[in-house]
Amino acid sequence: MTEAAVRRRTGRLTRAVFAAGVVLVGVFAAGAPAGAADEPEDQAGGILLVGVPGLAWTDIDESNTPNMWDLAGSGASGSMSVRTIGSWTCPEAGWASLGAGERAGGLAPRDAQCAAQSQIPAPVESGGGWTVERYPGLVEANSAFNYGARLGSLSEAVGMYAEDQRVAAEEAEIAGEEVPPVRDGTCVAAIGNGAALAAADPEGNLTYWGADLERLPEAMNTCDVVIVDPGIIVGDSDGNAPDTATDYDAIGEDDTDVGTDETATPAPEDAGEIAPEPDPVRARAAAAADEAVGAVTEVMPEDWQLVVAGLADASAPSSLHPVLYSGYGVETGEATSATTGRAGYVQLVDLGPTALAAIGGDVPASMSGRPIDVLADEGRTAAEAVRAGTDETAASTAVAEVGWKFYAALAAAGSIAIGAAVWLLVGSAKWRRTCRSVCVFVAAVPLAGVAAGIPPWWRAGNAELVFWAIIVGVAGLVCALTWLPGLRSGPRPALLVAGATAGLIAIDQVSGATWPLHTPMGYTAQAGARFTGLGNYTSAVFAAAVILLMCLIPWRGRARYIGPVLLAVCAVVIVGAPTLGRDMGGIPTIAAAAVLACLKLWGRRLSIGAIAAACGAAAALFIIAGVLDYLRPEADQTHLGRFVGTVLEGSAGEILLRKAAAALGTIGSPLTWLCVAAVCGAIVIWKRRGPISSDVTAAAVIGLTTAAVIGFAINDSGVAVPAFTITVGFGLLAVAVGPKPENAARTHSDDPTVEPATPAAP
Known part of the structure; x- marks a missing residue:
């Protein structure tokens, strides 16, 4: 040549x-419509995030969990991946990831039944506030995991947003301009031990903490972001629990990024098939969680938003978990987020950014999650939402x-x-x-x-x-x-x-x-x-x-x-x-x-x-x-x-x-x-x-x-x-x-992509 x-x-x-x-x-350039990010949004008065580890779509039905059933039909719903570090996520890691807006791990061992990470100690009161004592160890452990999780990012971002509002108001007042409105109570409060991990700042300190739901009204009067741990884990009884001897990480579930037809009904079971009896332990736990959700909705103001999420697995192997998003400004439909790009799916790391978006705050760079969006569908019923989540x-x-x-x-x-x-x-x-x-x-x-x-x-x-x-x-x-x-x-x-x-x-x-x-x-x-x-x-x-x-x-x-x-x-x-x-x-x-x-x-x-x-x-x-x-x-x-x-x-x-x-x-x-x-x-x-x-x-x-x-x-x-x-x-x-199968002895081809056949070496 x-x-x-x-x-x-x-x-x-x-x-x-x-x-x-x-x-x-x-x-x-054609991927995003012009001005899509500049549309003003009406802010909510506040947001409540209720976490129920282990909650599954199959736990939600009209009779046993009527409050969550109503939320599924009155707001947006989706299936949530709780994947953090490893192939299943125990409660401690789930709460820590919520506060980080990034995949985080727990400090306690991650056993197949999540027993160790389910025992989260209460924060201690000191100097008029509360502190999570084990927080330094949790931060050190996540530094070793190398996922870039900055624990306490949610509380830190809310605090920075409050400071930005204050500074902007002072500068406008000095300049003689119209003073922009400043939100009251721009902070994060926690109810329950697990919620303390999510609401703590990067040093492990809490603005407000309450041990149970009786303190919820006071928490909402103090802060406009309130995270609630009812203290309930929806899991199976010993007889129905998964096999604890299986190393699920070792069989390909670890890291080595159609949506279903959500309106279609699953195939009917055979007439002669005997449906398994529901686990009474699991059913009671789901009912108790539903009562807690009912107590939250009773005291929640009309201009607040509510997120109910199964934010962790109760045991291995992992599964998808429901997210129910409702309240002020939330339309009925399917939940989604920029991290999934798919209708009906969100991730655990999206919960923290959703709380920030609800009060008008910006998502910090330390968070990989993005706020939950809603694909409106006014005709979507609770039965359709649960059926879609179960199928997914x-x-x-x-x-x-x-x-x-x-x-x-x-x-x-x-x-x-x-x-x-x-x-x-x-x-x-x-x-x-x-x-x-x-x-x-x-x-x-x-x-x-x-x-x-x-x-x-x-x-x-x-x-x-x-x-x-x-x-x-x-x-x-x-x-x-x-x-x-x-x-x-x-x-x-x-x-x-x-x-x-x-x-x-x-x-x-x-x-x-x-x-x-x-x-x-x-x-x-x-x-x-x-x-x-x-x-x-x-x-x-x-x-x-x-x-x-x-x-x-x-x-x-x-x-x-x-x-x-x-x-x-x-x-x-x-x-x-x-x-x-x-x-x-x-x-x-x-x-x-x-x-x-x-x-x-x-x-x-x-x-x-x-x-x-x-x-x-x-x-x-x-x-x-x-x-x-x-x-x-x-x-x-x-x-x-x-x-x-x-x-x-x-x-x-x-x-x-x-x-x-x-x-x-x-x-x-x-x-x-x-x-x-x-x-x-x-x-x-x-x-x-x-x-x-x-x-x-x-x-x-x-x-x-x-x-x-x-x-x-x-x-x-x-x-x-x-x-x-x-x-x-x-x-x-x-x-x-290779040679043509019908002519193995072929030695020439007019096709330039076919090489002459070469006899096998002796």
């Missing part, structure tokens, strides 16, 4: 990267139960597929048809995993059986299609699977990202990592599919330069746009992989300069996307924009260290062995077939390897990212470049 030709192709790539940046600018909880629980089995099965099947790919390329003609089918079937499993979220499989009588039937059925159907005439030769089977995979994921993102949330290809809602957009697993699968399409489509003429670039630009937008994938790590991953793959596809040698150019292009897109997201209204920002904010504030280092530790912690999981098998298989192929000579094959290998390596380096999912990339890419590439 002449130097002039190289310059022309490099120029095309540079213009393509610029075009991707321009498209991202347009998408981000069932879906999340079902995904958690099948998730670790799915990953283990994928690791085993993927390792077998790698062996089949090696045989397909360097083995004898025997078993090649079988090996090809194995490669295609396993590569289609992630596609089946995404498709499994379309039907509500969790509502079936045997949900796990239905889930696996969908996985096997979809993957088997795709595999069968690749044997149809016209689809069985050359790269066509790989293009079919890769195209279907990328297309399905793209359709899902454009239509609202509704499917992976309820499958192991996404995150369970209770994990609180990602409620919408592309999760790390789906992003890795999407990147692998796009790279294969870029390299294996038999482009002709100018299309060889235009086609791959258009695919790459579309992929970057789908992955990174705030209204679509909003995947922070996916932007540089797919951008760098696409640049290097294009350069190799166009015949350029990958020098250090070319690699530096790819990394620079990826970094540029990442920075552009992050800054544009950061410039949007705070309520509309995704975690990409919020990350830029942490960089500017100097706290990004903690996040990066935690993500790096999480990524390294995934080494040794079942998916690790899939990565090891891929490395071994690649070495065998290299030694038996010799160095890769085709630009098409080399481009695909380079693109897939780049996506796997960068994905592992910058995502907290660690080895899962290269594992999913390998699952899709390794077998399909072997099918694309």
